Amino acid sequence: MPELPEVETLCRQLNAIISGKKIIKVEVLDRRLGDIEGVAGGRVAAVVRRGKTIEIRLDETTFEIHLRMTGRLLWQDETGPPPPHTRLVVSFSAGRLLLIDPRRFATCRVRTEAPPAALIENPLAGLPAGRLREIARGRRLPVKNFLMDQRLVAGIGNIYACEILHEAAVDPRRPACSLAQAQWRRMEKAAAIILPRAVECRGTTVSDWRDLFGAGGTNQDHLRVYAREGSACPRCGGRIERAKLAGRGTWFCPACQK
DNA sequence: TATAATGTTAGACT
C-alpha cells in the first residue's frame, strides 16, 4: 500500500518521536515476521527511508520494516487493547509502535550490512533524465514497469507511476528504451512536481492509508488518472482508460499520453 | 461468486 511519499511521511513522524529512545520490549504476534526480539534494549539513532523500506537505525544494527500492500504503523500513547490485525508491538517508555497488517505481507528484519542500492536511490531528491535514459537503454519492458522496478528506481509504486506518466504525457505501455530525450526530461519534471507534493500532503488516502497517528493524507485531491477509468482527462478532455501491466491496474489517457 | 487491491519475488520462459 504505501509508496515513497507514504513511507517518507512515516519516517519523518517516527524520527520526531522515537529518535534517541530505547526499545524496551518487542512482542511478535505473527510468527511469520520471524525472530526480531533481539532489537529489544537497542537505542534508536535515527529513522531513515530506503525506497519503500523503513530503516530504524539502532546503535549497532538496523531494524527494517517493509509494509508491502496493507501494512500500517500506528503510534499509541496509552496501552489499550491493540486493534484487529496487529502483528507486532514495539514498546518505548513513552508509548508504543504497532504494526497492523490484514494481509500479512509486511516483513521485518534485523541487518548489519546495507543491501545493494537501487540505481536511482531516492527519486524524491530527483529523477534525472540522463540517468533514466542510460538505465533504460536496451530494456524493452513497458516504461511503467521500468519505473516500478525497485532495483532500478527505489520507491515508486502503482499510484505514483501512473500519475508521473500522465503528468509527463508518456504512454505507460511504451518500451522503456523507446522514449525520446524530451520525454525523459518531462518525466524528470513530472516527478519533481508529484513526489514532493505528495509528501507535503502526507500521502494518498484512496482506501486505507493512514499516517503514524491515524490521520489520512490529502494527495488524493491531486490525482489525475489513478482509479479514474471513464472520467475526462484534466489535460485534454480525453477518456481515461484502464489497462493491465505487470498484473497491475494502469490508468492513462490514450489521447495525450504518447 | 469472482475480481481486484498503493508490493515483492521465486521460478519459468525467452
Add this chain to the structure above:
DNA sequence: AAGTCTAACATTAT
C-alpha cells in the same frame, strides 16, 4: 546470460 513474465503469498472489500 540477461531480460521479462507469471503465479504466489493472505485477507478484505466490492
